[in-house]
Amino acid sequence: MRSLEDLIIDLPANSSTLVEHRIKLSTVTLIVVKDDFRVLKTQIINPRVAIRGAFLKSKDVLAQYIVVNLREKGFNNYYKFWFDYNDEKCLKLLLNLIKQKYIYIILCDNNNNLVKEITLNNTMKNFFKQYIERCLKSECKWNKKQYAQMLQVLNNKFTDDYYLWRELGEDIINN
Numbered sequence: 001m002r003s004l005e006d007l008i009i010d011l012p013a014n015s016s017t018l019v020e021h022r023i024k025l026s027t028v029t030l031i032v033v034k035d036d037f038r039v040l041k042t043q044i045i046n047p048r049v050a051i052r053g054a055f056l057k058s059k060d061v062l063a064q065y066i067v068v069n070l071r072e073k074g075f076n077n078y079y080k081f082w083f084d085y086n087d088e089k090c091l092k093l094l095l096n097l098i099k100q101k102y103i104y105i106i107l108c109d110n111n112n113n114l115v116k117e118i119t120l121n122n123t124m125k126n127f128f129k130q131y132i133e134r135c136l137k138s139e140c141k142w143n144k145k146q147y148a149q150m151l152q153v154l155n156n157k158f159t160d161d162y163y164l165w166r167e168l169g170e171d172i173i174n175n
Contacts, residue, residue, distance in 0.1 A: 067080050
């Protein structure tokens with residue numbers, strides 16, 4: 001398993017990803033956000049975090065996604081994360097999220113410096129578990145191309161993450 005520092009260095013500027021990481025004896029999924037956090041550096045860094053999620057079914061494809069919103073004075077950004085049951089790496093990340101007690105969010109600037117580590121109670125376990133249960137019931141057998149096409153349709157419909165956020169309704173996590 002690569003170090004978290006190496007993964008952050010390889011992550012493109014202004015992007016986000018889910019990462020598998022070892023903490024003590026367990027493996028957890030981290031939400032890593034790399035962005036221009038200069039606005040946050042000038043003040044006490046304590047951004048408000050809200051997370052919304054949904055299941056998306058299109059033909060034979062069932063996807064799960066979450067959108068993380070980080071807010072602070074002068075800063076308000078959205079970060080999307082998708083889960084594909086048929087992708088081994090995604091499934092592993094998802095299973096970690098079902099087991100772990102906390103949601104870990106790592107904020108780094110575009111120069112690879114750690115800005116903030118945020119730990120939230122994981123009240124999303126059942127949400128992640130529901131996706132696996134739904135996939136097991138429907139014998140999910142889509143391929144990567146079908147999954148990518150479904151995501152493209154959604155991205156075309158919601159070209160701005162703010163509108164996707166509004167469509168999702170209520171927050172699953174709000175601190």
